[in-house]
Amino acid sequence: METRAPAPVGEADHVFKSFGETAALVDVSLTVHPGECHGLVGRNGAGKSTLVSLLTGLSRPDRGSVRLAGQPAPGLADRGAWLGRVACVYQRSMVVPALTVAENVSLNRPTGRGKSLVSWANMRAEARALMLDWGFDINVDQEAGRLTVEQRQVVEIARALSIGARFLILDEPTAALEKAAVERLFERVRRLRDGGVGILYISHHLEEIYEICDRVSVLRDGEMVLSRNVRDVPQAALVGAMVGSAPPRRAGEIEAVEKRGAVGEVRLAVSHLTVFSRAGSVEDVSFSVRAGECVGLVGLNGSGSATVADTIVGMIKPRDGTIAINGKRLRPGRVDSAFALGVGYVPQDRHATGFAPQLGVAENVTLALLDRLARRAGVVSFRERDAIARRQVEQLQIVARDLQQPVSRLSGGNQQKVVVGRALAPDPTVLVVVNPTVGVDVASKEALLDAIGRVRDQGVALLLVSDDFEDLRVCTRLVVMVRGRLAAEFGEPPWDRQRLIAAVEGLEVAV
Amino acid sequence: MLVLKWLRELTLVPVIVVLMVAGALVDPVFFTPSNLINVAEGGAALGMVVVAESLILITGKFDISLQGTFGLAPLLAAWLIAPKASEGLGTEWSPWIGLVIVLIVGLAVGTFNGALVIKANFNAFIFTLAMSILLTGLQLGWLGGQTVYNLPEAFIYLGAESWFGVPVAVWVTVATFVVAALFMRYHRIGRAMYAIGGNLEAARAAGIQVDRIRIGVFMVASILAAMGGLMQAGRVTAVTAGQGSNLIFGVFAAAVIGGISLEGGRGRMVGALTGVILLSLVTNILTLSNISSTWIDAVDGAIILLALGLAKLIGTESA
Numbered sequence: 001m002e003t004r005a006p007a008p009v010g011e012a013d014h015v016f017k018s019f020g021e022t023a024a025l026v027d028v029s030l031t032v033h034p035g036e037c038h039g040l041v042g043r044n045g046a047g048k049s050t051l052v053s054l055l056t057g058l059s060r061p062d063r064g065s066v067r068l069a070g071q072p073a074p075g076l077a078d079r080g081a082w083l084g085r086v087a088c089v090y091q092r093s094m095v096v097p098a099l100t101v102a103e104n105v106s107l108n109r110p111t112g113r114g115k116s117l118v119s120w121a122n123m124r125a126e127a128r129a130l131m132l133d134w135g136f137d138i139n140v141d142q143e144a145g146r147l148t149v150e151q152r153q154v155v156e157i158a159r160a161l162s163i164g165a166r167f168l169i170l171d172e173p174t175a176a177l178e179k180a181a182v183e184r185l186f187e188r189v190r191r192l193r194d195g196g197v198g199i200l201y202i203s204h205h206l207e208e209i210y211e212i213c214d215r216v217s218v219l220r221d222g223e224m225v226l227s228r229n230v231r232d233v234p235q236a237a238l239v240g241a242m243v244g245s246a247p248p249r250r251a252g253e254i255e256a257v258e259k260r261g262a263v264g265e266v267r268l269a270v271s272h273l274t275v276f277s278r279a280g281s282v283e284d285v286s287f288s289v290r291a292g293e294c295v296g297l298v299g300l301n302g303s304g305s306a307t308v309a310d311t312i313v314g315m316i317k318p319r320d321g322t323i324a325i326n327g328k329r330l331r332p333g334r335v336d337s338a339f340a341l342g343v344g345y346v347p348q349d350r351h352a353t354g355f356a357p358q359l360g361v362a363e364n365v366t367l368a369l370l371d372r373l374a375r376r377a378g379v380v381s382f383r384e385r386d387a388i389a390r391r392q393v394e395q396l397q398i399v400a401r402d403l404q405q406p407v408s409r410l411s412g413g414n415q416q417k418v419v420v421g422r423a424l425a426p427d428p429t430v431l432v433v434v435n436p437t438v439g440v441d442v443a444s445k446e447a448l449l450d451a452i453g454r455v456r457d458q459g460v461a462l463l464l465v466s467d468d469f470e471d472l473r474v475c476t477r478l479v480v481m482v483r484g485r486l487a488a489e490f491g492e493p494p495w496d497r498q499r500l501i502a503a504v505e506g507l508e509v510a511v
Numbered sequence: 512m513l514v515l516k517w518l519r520e521l522t523l524v525p526v527i528v529v530l531m532v533a534g535a536l537v538d539p540v541f542f543t544p545s546n547l548i549n550v551a552e553g554g555a556a557l558g559m560v561v562v563a564e565s566l567i568l569i570t571g572k573f574d575i576s577l578q579g580t581f582g583l584a585p586l587l588a589a590w591l592i593a594p595k596a597s598e599g600l601g602t603e604w605s606p607w608i609g610l611v612i613v614l615i616v617g618l619a620v621g622t623f624n625g626a627l628v629i630k631a632n633f634n635a636f637i638f639t640l641a642m643s644i645l646l647t648g649l650q651l652g653w654l655g656g657q658t659v660y661n662l663p664e665a666f667i668y669l670g671a672e673s674w675f676g677v678p679v680a681v682w683v684t685v686a687t688f689v690v691a692a693l694f695m696r697y698h699r700i701g702r703a704m705y706a707i708g709g710n711l712e713a714a715r716a717a718g719i720q721v722d723r724i725r726i727g728v729f730m731v732a733s734i735l736a737a738m739g740g741l742m743q744a745g746r747v748t749a750v751t752a753g754q755g756s757n758l759i760f761g762v763f764a765a766a767v768i769g770g771i772s773l774e775g776g777r778g779r780m781v782g783a784l785t786g787v788i789l790l791s792l793v794t795n796i797l798t799l800s801n802i803s804s805t806w807i808d809a810v811d812g813a814i815i816l817l818a819l820g821l822a823k824l825i826g827t828e829s830a
Contacts, residue, residue, distance in 0.1 A: 079718040080718050083717070083718055093710075093713075094710065094712065094713040094716055095710065095713060096705065096706040096709035096710045096713050096714065096776065097709050097710065097776065098705055098708070098709040098776040098777045099702070099705055099706060099709060103702060107702075107703075107706055107713075107714075107717040107719070108699070108703060108706070108714075108717045108718050108719045110699065115699075116698055116699045116700070117697055117698060117699070118696070118697050118698060118699060118701075118702055119697075120696075120697075145709075159717075
């Protein structure tokens with residue numbers, strides 16, 4: 001036995017961090033010991049990313065301190081010192097595609113005798129030795145751009161270890177991995193842990209926490225609400241800590257839909273859909289949506305729920321399975337085919353795919369209608385265009401100076417309304433909506449959800465993909481996706497929050 | 512694996528061989544040593560700018576104004592050292608000072624471009640295009656379109672003299688290619704440049720001083736372009752008001768044909784060198800072939816397109 005326990009590889013000591021008015025972290029303490037895998041969980045916005053940015057030196061705490069390997073944290077400008085003590089493997093890839101694996105591992109570090117020359121022989125030998133030491137099976141002469149997601153992750157871990165960092169932060173490492181790769185990742189994590197590396201393991205998948213973590217900490221609304229040995233925390237308690245005690249009315253259930261029109265015939269039929277995607281693959285998913293129904297497709301990031309939506313509108317070509325709109329089969333991977341059959345679409349990332357920022361409100365709202373507006377020789381009728389746009393502006397309560405105001409000048413909530421208006425303008429029979437209220441203010445949120453509820457009552461078949469439970473109140477039925485598969489279905493509202501969260505996290509919790 | 516990698520780099524060698532055969536068929540003069548040296552000399556000045564542009568392309572930016580520097584730097588220097596009778600200012604400064612001025616103009620333009628493109632975040636395309644127009648305009652306006660001639664020997668040495676029967680310019684350009692190739696492969700900063708061009712955020716996260724390196728690359732590249740201009744001036748023993756005009760298209764063509772990626776992060780100096788050789792051969796053969804001079808540009812363009820297609824087919828992609 002050692003006389004003195006080795007210093008923790010990473011510590012946050014009563015840290016506070018605010019962004020403007022919002023307190024992102026309040027009096028949070030966290031300790032990661034060498035040879036420990038420490039799970040960190042919390043719902044979106046709980047403060048996990050902020051904590052990681054403090055621990056990796058991307059920002060500084062307002063109060064409190066960060067210590068690495070027993071030493072006070074270096075200054076923010078001293079990147080080299082941070083890199084030598086802590087490394088974070090992010091979801092987005094940080095490898096340089098054109099360089100070899102060996103080069104990526106030793107990026108920006110001397111490998112030769114001199115400080116500035118690169119010794120290829122040394123570099124390869126070191127990388128090979130490192131891979132061998134930690135049991136990573138990767139050819140170091142390969143070009144990094146040709147690696148799989150899993151292999152890139154290994155390269156990033158290897159890079160961190162080679163710099164000497166013994167504190168590793170894995171941010172949702174399994175999000176883009178297949179099952180077998182996840183198993184191999186766990187094997188690697190165990191090996192690292194046994195080799196004295198301290199790991200902070202961030203995941204939405206609670207079963208992973210139980211599988212490989214020794215301790216678990218839970219962040220909720222910027223506060224550390226639980227930090228204990230994993231085996232002392234039953235799953236229900238963990239979910240409870242994440243969800244917290246919400247205000248009484250919302251505590252048990254999600255508000256039910258107030259009014260519903262009659263449910264009609266099947267409008268959207270998805271059968272045996274299998275899709276491969278970096279953003280979350282989908283395996284053998286079947287469901288259908290009837291007129292007047294709003295089906296909520298609920299899942300974590302990477303669960304495949306957004307992929308299903310993208311596939312239905314033809315943004316992604318499925319590997320297998322069929323999609324039918326009003327009984328007619330869609331031509332896979334063809335957006336125009338989906339739109340021609342009456343599908344409307346509110347995409348996930350409104351800035352990337354939602355609107356043309358420099359164009360006016362009217363033009364954006366009628367973007368999908370250009371052929372219908374076209375008169376003789378393809379000339380667009382402005383009067384009709386403005387009439388259609390005005391209807392959407394009124395229904396959605398879009399606040400704009402006039403119809404010609406560029407959408408880039410509108411607030412986030414109004415931009416989102418424009419995107420919804422564009423989807424609604426062609427009078428779709430099936431509407432696919434992804435995360436419609438992300439980043440919008442409360443009033444806009446109400447207006448958007450009201451509008452969605454209204455089109456549902458008008459007999460449109462709605463598929464709503466969202467991880468915001470507030471959005472789900474316009475739904476008539478919920479389908480939960482976990483790791484690309486349908487995991488559970490919730491029929492009539494009201495739905496139990498705890499059970500829903502447990503299902504989304506991939507747990508079976510008896511409540 | 513390694514052999515394959517090299518093969519990909521030498522994609523253009525078969526094309527060059529075909530061109531040489533074609534050259535020999537077009538005119539027996541082609542294979543004479545004097546003509547081949549002529550080809551090399553013609554490619555030397557272009558080669559300097561291709562090295563310069565390749566360095567910038569690999570770090571993920573580009574610079575159109577290199578052709579402006581190529582013309583303006585030697586013109587300004589020549590103006591200050593040439594006698595009044597041959598369109599100089601009349602100051603008749605020492606040719607050595609003239610050489611320093613060439614380098615200083617290069618350094619100044621490069622620093623300005625680098626600072627504004629990298630630090631002030633101007634779009635590299637439109638900013639360096641404007642710079643190019645400005646520099647070329649200065650070059651024309653300064654002397655009212657006159658040519659500065661009668662330049663001292665030290666000033667034209669680089670472009671006019673030979674060592675062992677081969678022009679000094681060719682030696683210098685080949686040496687520049689070799690040094691650049693070794694630097695890109697064996698120097699930390701060279702490797703960092705690939706990282707910057709390949710994944711800027713990853714490079715930043717690895718602690719690489721991305722801005723400093725990118726600005727430095729702009730500076731070095733402009734100096735190389737100024738030296739290329741000096742070679743050209745020495746070769747024709749004069750600086751014309753049009754020196755450097757339209758040069759940049761050939762520069763981009765040579766680099767891209769040689770496998771330097773316009774997206775950054777990919778390409779090697781060996782490839783860029785084969786691109787330069789190819790373009791110089793084409794120019795030479797077209798001159799020898801008695802094709803009407805009004806058609807030369809069209810044929811030139813068609814051959815570049817062909818070479819691009821070939822490079823794409825075989826896929827020159829590797830750092």
